[in-house]
Amino acid sequence: MNIDRYMIKDTGGKILRKLDPNETGGFKNKEEADTQMVSLKERLAELQDIFFAQKEHSLLIILQGMDSSGKDGTVKHVFSGINPQGFTVTSFKKPTLDESAHDFLWRVHKQTPAKGYISAFNRSHYEDVLVPRVHGSQDKDETKRRFRQIRHFEEMLTEENTIIIKLFLHISKGKQLEKIQERLQDPTKHWKFDVSDLEERKFWDDYQEAYEDIFKETATDNAPWYWIPANHRWFRNYLSLNIVVKTLEKLNLAYPKLNTPTPDISELISPRH
Amino acid sequence: MNIDRYMIKDTGGKILRKLDPNETGGFKNKEEADTQMVSLKERLAELQDIFFAQKEHSLLIILQGMDSSGKDGTVKHVFSGINPQGFTVTSFKKPTLDESAHDFLWRVHKQTPAKGYISAFNRSHYEDVLVPRVHGSQDKDETKRRFRQIRHFEEMLTEENTIIIKLFLHISKGKQLEKIQERLQDPTKHWKFDVSDLEERKFWDDYQEAYEDIFKETATDNAPWYWIPANHRWFRNYLSLNIVVKTLEKLNLAYPKLNTPTPDISELISPRH
Numbered sequence: 001m002n003i004d005r006y007m008i009k010d011t012g013g014k015i016l017r018k019l020d021p022n023e024t025g026g027f028k029n030k031e032e033a034d035t036q037m038v039s040l041k042e043r044l045a046e047l048q049d050i051f052f053a054q055k056e057h058s059l060l061i062i063l064q065g066m067d068s069s070g071k072d073g074t075v076k077h078v079f080s081g082i083n084p085q086g087f088t089v090t091s092f093k094k095p096t097l098d099e100s101a102h103d104f105l106w107r108v109h110k111q112t113p114a115k116g117y118i119s120a121f122n123r124s125h126y127e128d129v130l131v132p133r134v135h136g137s138q139d140k141d142e143t144k145r146r147f148r149q150i151r152h153f154e155e156m157l158t159e160e161n162t163i164i165i166k167l168f169l170h171i172s173k174g175k176q177l178e179k180i181q182e183r184l185q186d187p188t189k190h191w192k193f194d195v196s197d198l199e200e201r202k203f204w205d206d207y208q209e210a211y212e213d214i215f216k217e218t219a220t221d222n223a224p225w226y227w228i229p230a231n232h233r234w235f236r237n238y239l240s241l242n243i244v245v246k247t248l249e250k251l252n253l254a255y256p257k258l259n260t261p262t263p264d265i266s267e268l269i270s271p272r273h
Numbered sequence: 274m275n276i277d278r279y280m281i282k283d284t285g286g287k288i289l290r291k292l293d294p295n296e297t298g299g300f301k302n303k304e305e306a307d308t309q310m311v312s313l314k315e316r317l318a319e320l321q322d323i324f325f326a327q328k329e330h331s332l333l334i335i336l337q338g339m340d341s342s343g344k345d346g347t348v349k350h351v352f353s354g355i356n357p358q359g360f361t362v363t364s365f366k367k368p369t370l371d372e373s374a375h376d377f378l379w380r381v382h383k384q385t386p387a388k389g390y391i392s393a394f395n396r397s398h399y400e401d402v403l404v405p406r407v408h409g410s411q412d413k414d415e416t417k418r419r420f421r422q423i424r425h426f427e428e429m430l431t432e433e434n435t436i437i438i439k440l441f442l443h444i445s446k447g448k449q450l451e452k453i454q455e456r457l458q459d460p461t462k463h464w465k466f467d468v469s470d471l472e473e474r475k476f477w478d479d480y481q482e483a484y485e486d487i488f489k490e491t492a493t494d495n496a497p498w499y500w501i502p503a504n505h506r507w508f509r510n511y512l513s514l515n516i517v518v519k520t521l522e523k524l525n526l527a528y529p530k531l532n533t534p535t536p537d538i539s540e541l542i543s544p545r546h
Contacts, residue, residue: 055374101328101387103433109382114374145432152425159418160376 001025003243008168008225011215016208016227021172023229030234040241041081047245048118050253052086055116057251058162061244062124065169066207067197068179069230071122074169077237078244079120088113091122104128104146105153112157125150126166126214134206147217154223164223165247167240168211169230173204274298276516281441281498284488289481294445296502303507313514314354320521321391325359326528328389331435334517335397338442339480340470341452342503344395347442350510351517352393361386364395377401377419378426385430398423399439399487407479420490427496437496438520440513441484442503446477 008015027033051057063071075089090111099107105125113119129146132138138146154164171179180201183193200207219225226243230236281288300306324330336344348362363384372380378398386392402419405411411419427437444452453474456466473480492498499516503509 058375098387101389102331102385103430103435105429106382106385109379112375112379114371116374149425149429149432152422152429156378156422156425157376159422162376 001242003226003246006226006228006239008215008219008227011212011219014212015215016170016212019170019227019229021170021175021229021231024232024235025239027235033234033238037238037241040245044241044245045081045083047248047253048082048086050255051118051248052083052116053255054253056161058113058115059118059248060113060157060162060164061118061120062126062164062166063120063122063169064124064126064166065230066171066176067200068176069169069171070233070236071169073233074236074240075120075122078241082118086116087118089120089122092124092127105149109153112162115161129214130207130210133210134203143213150218151220154220158222163247163251165243166223166225167243168225168227169236170227171230175231176201274515276499276519279499279501279512281488281492281500284485284492287485288488289443289485292443292500292502294443294448294502294504297505297508298512300508306507306511310511310514313518317514317518318354318356320518320526321355321359323526323528324391324521325356325389327526329434330524331386331388332391332521333386333430333435333437334391334393335399335437335439336393336395336442337397337399337439338503339444339449340473341449342442342444343506343509344442346506347509347513348393348395351514355391359389360391362393362395365397365400378422382426385435388434402487403480403483406483407476416486423491424493427493431495436520436524438516439496439498440516441498441500442509443500444503448504449474
C-alpha cells in the first residue's frame, strides 16, 4: 500500500470536501484487510523492539479528528500488540488551571517521547487552534501566531530526532450522528457519551474550516499530516497501522552492536561452575 | 540608574574585552550603593505582590556566567526579600539520563514560570551551547541550529506573556582565581569547591568566545542580554536588582478590580452578628 497517497501536501485551499471518508483503499471489505493486520502488527512489534534498543529516535503520533472520529479506537487497535514499556498514550483534555497558566505548548512538550520511545497523543496542541478559534475567543492574529509557534516547535523536535506523524481521522457528519446514536443505545458505550458533543456538532462547518487552515499552515515535510478515511473502522485501523510501520521502516533501524570486544566467557560456562 | 547602558545590543563581533568587570556604575563604594538596596528590595516586594495578584505575566530571569562569577550569590542577595510563594529558583546541572534522552529544551520548558510567578534559572539552556561546544562534541551546524531553536523558544515564551531577562555575570580571569582561592581557604566555602572548576578554567578563552556568539545570536529585543560587571559583588547585586525592578515597573502592573458589583456586607458586620 502506498501511504503517500494519504499525505496532505500543498493544499492551497479547501481539500476536505474532496476527500472521501468512505474510501477503503481498494479493499472490498474488512476480511480482506484483516488478513494483513496480523502480519502488520507483528512487524510493528519487531520494529519497536529494535527502535527501543537503538534509542536514536523518538516517534510521536498525533491523533486528531472530530468527536467520534475514532481516536480512542485507533489507539486500541493499532497499538494493542506493542510492548507497553516503550509506549505511552497521552490524552489532552481541557487544560487544568496550572496548564492554562503556562503557554499552550508547555503541557505538550513535557509529554514528548524520550529516545527509543513511541508516544501517541490523543488530541494535542492542535486543539489550541481549534476550540478557542471556533468559539471566538481567539482572533486571527493569535491563530496565525500559534501556527508559527507550532511549526517552530515541531521543527525543533524533528531536528532533535523525533519523528512526527500527524493523523487526521476523517469522518462524515452523517457517520458522526450514527456513532452518537450508538453511544446512546449501547450500555457499554454510555460512558463515552457527552452531551457537549451535541453542542459541538452544531459547529461542524467551523471545525472543518479550522482544520483546512491547520493543514495549510502545518503540513510540513518533517511533520506531515495524513488524512485517514475513517467511516470504516477497519480501514482506519489498517491505514493508520500501515503508516506507522512504513515510517519506522524508513529509518533503517538496527540493533546496536557490542561496543566492547566480545569478552571471553568460556570460563564462566565451564563445567567447574 | 539607566539600565539600558548594560543591555547588549548589535554586538557585531567581540564585545567582552571592551566591558570592564570592575565597573561600579559611578558608585564610589559599597556603602553608597547599599543606601539604595533597602528601598529597591522593598520596591521589588511591592511589585511582586501586584504581579502575583494580577497573574497576567510571568517573569523569567536567566543567570549565566563563568564558574565563580556569583550566580548563587546574586540569587541570594537580589531575591532574599521576595515572597517565596510566587518565586522559584531552578539550578540546571549536568543533564540526567532522562533529560539527555529528550531535546535540550525539554527540561527547561518544564520549569518556565506560570502566570504571576517569577523564576530564576541558575544556568539554563545556554549551557547547551557552551559546554559541548567548548569540549568539541558539538559542531558549528549544531550550535547554529540550537541558536535558532533558542530564539524561537524564547520568542514563543515572550509572545505568551513571559518577560525574559538574561544576565551575564562578567568577571575577570584574575577575579575567578581569587574566588577559587577563597573557596579553598575558607572552611565555610569548601563545599563550593569543585576540582573540575580548575580544569574548566583552562578553557577560559573558549568560553569567552562562545559567549560572544551567544550574545550575537540571541540578544533579541524581547529577550535581552544584560552584562553585569561582577568583580564587585555589591555592584553586581545592586545592578541585577535594579534591572529586575525596572523591568517590572515597565509593565504597568495593577491589582485586579472586583469583577462583581461590590456586595453589600453591612448585614454581616451589624451588631447582631
